[in-house]
Amino acid sequence: MKASLYTVLILALGITSCAIYQKTSVVPPLEIPGAKHVKMRMCAPCHRERVESFESTTHARIAVKGMEKEGLGCGMCHGPGSLHMENEYEPNLIINPRKNPDICFRCHLDKKAEFRLQYHHPVLEGRVACADCHDSHGSESRSWTLTSFSDTSQVCFKCHPEQRGPFVFEHDAMREGCTICHKVHGSVNDKLLIARDSNLCLRCHFQTQLDSSRFLVGDSNHTTRMPRGSCFSAACHTTVHGSNFDDHLRY
Template identity: 30%
Template sequence: MRNRLLPKIVVSAWSLAMITMGGLGQFLAPDVTQAAEIAADCASCHEQSVASFKSSYHGKAWKGANGCQACHGQTNQHLDTEQSKKTIFSFAKDGGRSAKERAAQCLSCHSSSKHVAFWETSKHKSAGLSCDSCHTGHSNLSKNLKMPQTELCFSCHRDIRSESNRQSHHPIKEGKVSCSDCHDPHGGFGTKMIKADSINELCYNCHAEKRGPFMYEHPPVEENCMTCHSAHGSNHNKLMAQKVPNICQSCHDWSRHPGTPYTQANSFVSSAPAGRGGVARSCQNCHTTIHGSNGPNTLGLRYVK
């Protein structure tokens, strides 16, 4: 029996919560008196930056309580004597601050956030990146990103961009799947910064039908989806890391069809074709339950039914 009531319950609960929280919000409104208007002194030289800050998430969240100094430090020397970037805390390339210092500036507020609590474990941190490599405090894009997420990630991970362009791919460039659906760029405990303790656990989040547990399991499938699949994209159908039937045959060498080479001689266009493994979906013309089966006896064992 399916839980068709769930969507209604969810929407109703959400609406109720909105009403409650909307009212509660009146009491929880920040006690800010707009005292700290963004320094006019900064705007006189950095008009565009100050304007973008005002419309940014930081600007909206702080509601004037914090100005430029919150991130850029004391401006007295910068204003009074020399206008070098090194007299304030600058995030610019030529600002003279190391990645560690720049990250520390952001983490002075954000280190207790669950999103960056494990930054110290991050591969990005090891690679010498800092928060401002991807974010800017002046952004009004989602997550304060410098540019849309996929574009941002691909600007460094060019090999992944190439894979996601291939004919079989997850809908990354179509905007239906984002990098952060699977990866946590701020660090964690999973390999390749994935948001799970294992590859399969991650994949099953969207492909729950592959979870089983099945009576007849295919061991490499159960250990790692990436044994056969390439997550970002592939030249081969179904995101296969190698082409079927050869990838299957590299493990299953036996008499008759498992050990038979499926070449041009076995194709549709051959004058004397033979073997079902040589056309269409190849091995899967018969072995369809390769992710696991509860089929009867050897038909289940061999993933035929």
């Protein structure tokens, strides 16, 4: 009798959590004095588009400990919404994380460390926001990230238009997206590169040793060139993103 009651309970819990929420966060919910968390459909009458697009995102599938049954929904980043719903124009009754990356760092603490590396996007300095690159409400989200345009590179062109081209001689690596060479949050390497100096380029362009002193990069003899510095240093392949003048990306 007792055993079967437990079985029913466990099954019921199992079904509700698996069916809706795939992940449980251990971070306690945000608080606003006097306010209670509400289900996200309560926000829909006034913010319908955001609720509808949010439903398909990763965050919509996350529950918070103690609230496994209903999930946190919008409250995960905006705090409990009950008082805001009654008094929409009072600014202190809802949290807006655009101004404060600490809301995101509560759950993504590892990202804070990335923004503290020597070379980084100035998010902690307040000059760039997570929301410049990630659309938390997901209307144009990719399956693997909340980057807000259909292609990762598009989001970069808002602020870095000079890398967009079009170039007469495009570097084919650009088709893989900026993240094939740049560690976007932060890096130990200058210019946010994923690897230092020529090591970056030699990931895709193979070096062939001809004998003890001579070697090729690709088909071309680089024996006297490589010792002069990195592949993209002065007088070499300075236009790594693409060139309008030279098919070897030299100027």
